[in-house]
Amino acid sequence: MTEVVIAGIGQTPVGEHMEVSLRTLAARAIQAARADAGGLRPQAMYIGNFLASVLSGQSNLGALFTSNSGLEGIEGVTVEAAGASGAAAFRMAYLAVLSGFVDTAIVVGAEKCTDVTSQDLETAMMQSVEYDYEVSGGLTLTAQAALLTQRYMHEYDLPQDGLAEFSLLAHANAVHNPNAMYRRAISPAVYQRAGMVSTPLNMFDVAPYADGAAAVILTRPGLLPKGAARRPVRVVGSSLITDSLALHDRHDLLAFRAAELSVERACRQTGILPGDVDFFELFDAFTIYALLSLEAAGFARHGEGWKLGRNGKLALDGELPISVMGGLKGRGRPVGATGVYQIVEAVQQLRGQAGENQIPGARRALVQALGGAASTAVTHVLSV
Amino acid sequence: MENPRHWRLKKQRYGLVGEECPHCHEKLFPPRDVCPHCGGEAKEEFTFSGQGEVYSFTTMYSAPAGYEEYAPYTVALVKLEEGPVLTAQLTDLGDDEEVEIGMPVEMVTRRLRSDGDDSGILIYGYKFRPVMK
């Protein structure tokens, strides 16, 4: 079968870019990725975006982004899967190159969400919550995560500081990521003092929304520019799985079934077990997601995911590093672009370009993005 | 545009009308025509009693647009006595009423949004309140 490799990566800093528009953010990431890929020209662009139609009044981004970045006339289309949009777009690009129909594809994750008030943003995010039967009760994406957390605390003996570790770790890992939104570590005391957002979640259990764009170029090994010295990162596993949109329809509320199945399938494609990876870039939009994703991937038994947060096991020098460049909590959460940032950061690690955050000898990464409360899960395995 | 969308859901929102699967006899809410338990076709209406218990809950301190009037408010997953779980706001909570998982609750009809929909129509539907002792 055809091999698919990553020829280039690019990203803009994550944060509030008041002076930059959505199209310009995207163009910057595209340019950076094309420069990194030695000028390789893509024939197709797959865009990960969730909120432009609501927050910017803009759809048909395929036409906008291609023509605005010097790629007018190529194939271009948006892929939407809520918070997993970027990862879903990456999968579509992967399938396109794998199929042989497209030689070189570019994935662009772009989101501009700080032009509106935080209330309007949270309301826009409710598009990933079921309109007829969840939104009608005033339920937000954050409140969904709170319902998961409350039930988790009821079923298992999560210690009082069991969630804090995940937030602290993400912030610590963001300190040395020049593209991260927050570059200051936080202390347990700061976490404990934070105001409640949706009980039992406080402000530090919730990743901050931000603007950002990231891009990745995928191609076949034979098409890499001559003289590309480093060994390219390969995409060796890819899976997208869905679960019920509404939380109340889940057979097992705390199981994150889509996350579990997509890890299983992505790993099986390359003949490995999740335990064979060097790090797990998980989707910590909320601290409870980190726990449930670790459990779903099989790194911990149900009800014991929080134990992995103890004793530095998940730190950069631990057994299973997570959120290696700060995760959603520390790097920031550019909604539909997030999945592409995760891939870009994993590639930095696998190429040995992660600076102070470098995991020595990292050769294989598990990368997962979630849309809604894991109603869509997209998992990739990258390898050098 | 919003009007038919809410009108379509009247039976569910006012009457808690779901379905009963004729094959495996599981009760379904919301109705969906295909039974998630056995995969069979399920179109027989079933009216739920409106009795249930809190399965999980959260008190939200910042409300999305249209819900500001209620903030802070408590949303729960309610496990109906017939089996299904649904999402609903809790209402009629006393000042010092502690919500807890397992607490018995019953359905009442209340206004769902403070502002009405795009056409200004007020939307009513189910909320749940603690069962009087």
Ligand SMILES: [Zn+2]
């Ligand atoms: Zn059935």
